Amino acid sequence: MTRERIVVVCPGRGTYNAPELGYLARHHGGSEWLARFDALRAVGGKPALTALDGAAKFDPGLHLRGDVAAPLIHACAYLDFLAIDQDRFEIVAVTGNSMGWYTALACAGAVSGEHGFAIADAMGVNSQGHEPGGQAVLVLAGEDWTVDPALERAVHAAMARHGVLPSIRLGGMLVVAGAEAALDALEADLPPLARAPLRLAGNGPFHTPLMQQSADAARAQLPVDWFARPQVPLIDGRGQVWRRFETDPAQLWDYTFGHQILQPYDFTAAIRVALREFAPDRVVLLGPGETLGGAIAQVVIATKWLDISSRNDFTARQGEDPYLIGMGRPVQREIVIR
Structure with a gap:
């Protein structure tokens, strides 16, 4: 067989x-x-x-x-x-x-x-x-489960402005990490997403320096x-x-x-x-x-x-x-x- x-x-x-x-x-x-x-x-x-x-x-x-x-x-x-x-x-x-x-x-x-x-x-x-900090999940994919490249570029630009780092690339999602204050600032500066950012309780700034x-x-x-x-x-x-x-x-x-x-x-x-x-x-x-x-x-x-x-x-x-x-x-x- x-x-x-x-x-x-x-x-x-x-x-x-x-x-x-x-x-x-x-x-x-x-x-x-x-x-x-x-x-x-x-x-x-x-x-x-x-x-x-x-x-x-x-x-x-x-x-x-x-x-x-x-x-x-x-x-x-x-x-x-x-x-x-x-x-x-x-x-x-x-x-x-x-x-x-x-x-x-x-x-x-x-x-x-x-x-x-x-x-x-x-x-x-x-x-x-680890150093102080945590993770948040950003849903970049729309209802059709595809990602708009322009939206992705806008998200990365906002991350750069606030010193937030990529942590995990997860299909149509991006897990980001950084100091709590930086994550707060990023969330206030993001373009509209399909869902609100989700802060991961108990998680540190994994996969970053x-x-x-x-x-x-x-x-x-x-x-x-x-x-x-x-x-x-x-x-x-x-x-x-x-x-x-x-x-x-x-x-x-x-x-x-x-x-x-x-x-x-x-x-x-x-x-x-x-x-x-x-x-x-x-x-x-x-x-x-x-x-x-x-x-x-x-x-x-x-x-x-x-x-x-x-x-x-x-x-x-x-x-x-x-x-x-x-x-x-x-x-x-x-x-x-x-």
């Missing part, structure tokens, strides 16, 4: 919210890997993921905190990855968004499962060490000898592909705890490269949540992949035979799991 070719996408922060509470119990209860992750956290005196996931109520003050959200999201995504039926699906490349890069490292085999979790867990703590403290902590704490050559191609936050026989593990470590933390993360480029370089039969977005689905769809539309050039085209294709499979959606999940 010919296997379908898939690119796997690993989600980042902001994907474990109230609807996702209990995700690990629902989909991965009794998992040996989940027990290993809880054991690793117990060594550090941290609460078990099973307890956090099994809480009676979602607590934004707890569950959205970096040192809790990062390991929860990583565990959900990595265990979803292991649930993919690889007898039917050939994983031709792996990528991720922002914190999802750490999960992508483990999925691609560039680090072990234990080390991947340790990295995500540690970076959840390290990400809280303001995260130097976090990068320094990662380099001191997370050793280069944890890294190896990926077993499948790995697409980073610049759109660069790390291939098995071309990768220097030391350079991968350096990118992970340098550029990846301190420079903008171009998820748009990563997905565009995934489509053009690997021509997958489907794209599989790991859980929890499905907030990246719109961004992936917008890249598909902008690229005119499979002649999909509008929101209506994409919606019609999804209704017939989903090209984008979100494992956070129960019906779509069933398509790819063992």
Whole structure:
């Protein structure tokens, strides 16, 4: 039987919210890997993921905190990855968004499962060490999920006026970062957008030089000898592909705890490269949540992949035979799991 070719996408922060509470119990209860992750956290005196996931109520003050959200999201995504039926699906490349890069490292085999979790867990703590500042999401895409280049230029001009930096390029959205006062000034100076800017609660100025403290902590704490050559191609936050026989593990470590933390993360480029370089039969977005689905769809539309050039085209294709499979959606999940 010919296997379908898939690119796997690993989600980042902001994907474990109230609807996702209990995700690990629902989909991965009794998992040996989940027990290993809880054991690793117990060594550090941290609460078990099973307890956090099994809480009676979602607590934004707890569950959205970096040192809790990062390991929860990583565990959900990595265990979803292991649930993919690889007898039917050939994983031709792996990528991720922002914190999802750490999960992508483990999925691609560039680090072990234990080390991947340790990295995500540690970076959840390290990400809280930064200069003052935060992030905001700007929706540039209109109702048709396409972006007006003139609007994009006007937004970048306003950012330049107030010293606000690009953080994540996310399809038809742009995540920006900077000091709180700079973000306030930008929001007052923006051209009309489809939606009001959304300030991300609890997030620092990720993917900017303001995260130097976090990068320094990662380099001191997370050793280069944890890294190896990926077993499948790995697409980073610049759109660069790390291939098995071309990768220097030391350079991968350096990118992970340098550029990846301190420079903008171009998820748009990563997905565009995934489509053009690997021509997958489907794209599989790991859980929890499905907030990246719109961004992936917008890249598909902008690229005119499979002649999909509008929101209506994409919606019609999804209704017939989903090209984008979100494992956070129960019906779509069933398509790819063992």
